[in-house]
Amino acid sequence: MQPDPILSVRDLSVGFHGKTAVRAASFDVAPGEIVGLTGDSGSGKSTLGLALLGLVRQPGRILGGQVLLEGTDFLALPEAERRSRRGRQIGLIVQNPRGALSPLHTVGGQIQSVLRAHQPVDAAQSSKRAVGLLRDLGLNDPERRAGAFPHEISGGMAQRVLIAMAVGAGPRVLVADEPTSGLDVTIQAQFLDELARTARATGSAVLLMTQDLGIIANYCDRVMVMQAGAIVADGETRAFFAAPSDEYSRTVLALRHAPPPAAPSDPAPLLQVDGLTKHFPLSGSKKVLQAVDRVTFEIGRGETLGLVGESGSGKTTVGRCLLRLIEPDGGTITFDGHELTRASGKELRTLRRRVQIVFQDPLDALDPRWTVAAIVGEALDRPDPKRTAELLDLVGLGPEVARLRPRSLSAGAQQRVSIARAIAADPALIVLDEPTSALTPLARVGIVKLLRDLQARLGMSYLFISHDLNTVEQLSHRVAVMYMGQIVELGTREQVFEAPLHPYARALLAAHLAPDPAARRIDRPREAGLAGEIPSPIDLPPGCYLAGRCPDVQSACRTTPQALQHLGDGRLVRCTPAARARSVRVEMSMREQADG
């Protein structure tokens, strides 16, 4: 039998200036249940989440409906009573953890103020309890962290402080609004693990609002989809992913498990990067920041190399060096037989046109004073309205867009204009620097599909830089994983995604949340992950950069720098123990085959 719902929403509507943002939403959440709420930007998820706490952004108004929390209509209570129940009965975790914390108070103090607002505890008790909450959430040295100010802790820690504040007074219902947007994948997974574990342990219900269907597939028991303010789908997670009932989810999931079109097999690579190195001097000190360290790779004609890694791993710097937007300090870049690193003047300008780039922030990449026609035309030798219209058509935009300025386009359309400008120069290689990261899920699918189609039609190569492993999987033929400026593993998409060898690549891929409930992370046994913090790129350890965090660390790793090792099947791994373990496995299986 179903337990009584802990949260029951009936016909809840919220309006802004005569526009309805949430339209008669009704749903139930059972104790211990984690329910995902998804939908495109502007579908009303955040507004609904805030309305559950009786809050609306000005000038909105709750138009009607009930929010039954453990049987009592929360919205019918007087404001003073609602305030005392917020935090105690229903808690909220917002996005942008740093913005939600007061910069003037210690994080411990902020957790304590929540505790004292709801529970009859004195200062000493609340201080002890705040430290206990931080310890439970897996923070090292919680006593010291509790005394820190928000700017002294990392984004992941700030997010955990927010959980501590939200769960501190033991609310039965937690509303989490995009709690992991902007976090790196490994931190995101750690955070969601903690959130799910805390919810399960206390038997509270969680409403998790996110655009990322990967998070929903891996953590939620049930899924609801919002579109234009209405809940258009509500179902059990596995059934939902097996056959999404609504148009939005079907579109977003359309490219799931669809491998990119096969690359032509041409033995001569288009681009060869050898030993690429870039240091940034730090002003006011003799130290240097090592952004890129002896990076070596090739890209074939018509091939896509995915370059993944967390923020600060140097992947963007590699992309910029390929266009010499940043001057490399060492190494060579050979493009189509020409050495790019030595070219200058006119030769450089001509070569550059054959390597184009698409940036992360689509609005920033387009001159706000220029029309779309002028922007695309900039790549042509002379203005050519016919060719411009052709290019716009190629990226799926109508000719009427040509007269508009970038600001009046959606982010997805802006990114299409950027792509049109890039292909107008007739490039052989396009560096795609996180082109989908600033887009909504719907726009993202459109851009990924467009990039695949363009590659099939025009045959150019891509260097696809992203931290979003789902899109990397949908676009790349081969994948390189970067950590602290070095490539730690390089192999085909199947090799890296299905059996990563380097401990960092393993941790990254384990934190990858695929929109597929087949092997949910929440159901997987916890594996030994990476410990501690990323070392500072200014003071790097003498041996392997991962040695301080690696679960398989050996004593030699701490003193000996690791070299990239070639394995037989074309893969490269920067880890001696992993390479050795694998060659032993390969040898054993070969012996077995010989014996059998």
Added chain:
Amino acid sequence: MSGAEQLDGALLALDLQAHRARPVADLLFYLGGAVVALSLLLMVVGPWIVPFDVGRPGDDIMQPPPALADVPALLVQVLRGTPHDPIHWFGTDSAGLDIFSRVLAAPRADVAIAVGANAFSLVMGSLIGLFAGMARPWVGALTMRISDIVQAFPVFITGMVLVTLAGRSDLTIVVTLALLYTPIYVRLTRSEVLTQRSRGFVDAARALGRSEPWIALRHVLPNALAPAMIQASVTIGFAILMTAGLSFVGAGVRPPSPEWGLMIAAGANDIVQGDWWPSVFPGLAISVTVFGYAAFGNGLERRNAA
């Protein structure tokens, strides 16, 4: 306090703030705009529409302006077109010149000099600022230090020295003020250039093989001009004050041209005898104009930020 309450509180406060600030700011912006428009209009047509000749003394010497109580009746007379004695709205000065006419004719000198000087320094300053922002760091730094030195001169004394050396003509004042104001525009444009030059469309143009000067003039400069244009409105106001000030101390416009600073100086001796009108009306004209330009510039800035 929970995160939600903080968030909601902050959003509410922002809304209220924006709501309260807008009407007053808008009113000042439109008032300022009206003053700017009127001053520019008078700069062009002022000397042609005045009721009395601004250079030929009349017979009525030191006549006070009409009493406030009589003003409506006089206005009715003027509007009906009934024949009446010549009216000196602001009175006459010790030479018998009509002060109202001279106040209206003065923008031909004051506003023209201020606008001309600012146009000159806006063009020079933004080009130098563009150069300083796009050049190698040490070249940029050197340009900025030179600009600092120019800016460090005490404006008034420099102006007096330059006018003394180069002679007293309107063009000298324009050049003096332009030289002194250029560093302001250099600084503003450079800091905006530093922001704009690292934007995506600049790198995209580089990737398309565009040359650095082309990128600087077509992409960076147009996007970096807004703060300098806004500053121009405020600076024109101050330049009007400066022109009047230089004239007041005898280093500006030559008498007997109608000019607010000269008029204040000429009337200064009469004030001690209680004859306030020869100085007060041009003084009011300066205050209103400077305030109008500043309010207009402020409004522009707010609009640009929004």
